Amino acid sequence: MGLFDFASDLGKKLFGSEDEAGDKLKEHVESDNPGVKDLKVEVQDGVAKVSGEAESPSAFEKAILMVGNALGISSVKAEEMTVQGEPAVEPAVEEVQYYVIQSGDSLWKIASEFYGNGAKYQAIFEANREVIKDPDLIYPGQKIRIPKQD
Incomplete structure (x- = not known):
């Protein structure tokens, strides 16, 4: 996808x-x-x-x-x-990955997977503020941006 x-x-x-x-x-x-x-x-x-x-x-x-x-x-x-x-036919001029939320995921779990630290879930939430209104309300199949961490 x-x-x-x-x-x-x-x-x-x-x-x-x-x-x-x-x-x-x-x-x-x-x-x-x-x-x-x-x-x-x-x-x-x-x-x-x-x-x-x-x-x-x-x-x-x-x-x-x-x-x-x-x-x-x-x-x-x-x-x-x-x-x-x-x-703008090619996305992601800046370094970013995309992730499709799976059943059982939370932003904490996704941050742990991508950044090695679940507490960094806020960076994912901020990068998707227009897509995710509440960090506790994500759903399977939803596609989000995972920004690169320095």
């Missing part, structure tokens, strides 16, 4: 039909705007097509994750998205 592929049968229910999906997903991203302007979202057959300008690679990634982690979205296409005016 790449950054742009998601589990369509998992996630937060944000829309009832594809007719309203684009507007609802746009509202969702804009409610916790990670740094994207002129955002547009269209959905057809579970595929979300996003466009707009992200102020940074992490803003781009967060917008993709916010859209993709919605129930009913199987993939996100971002060919028309830019990062600081440059095409």
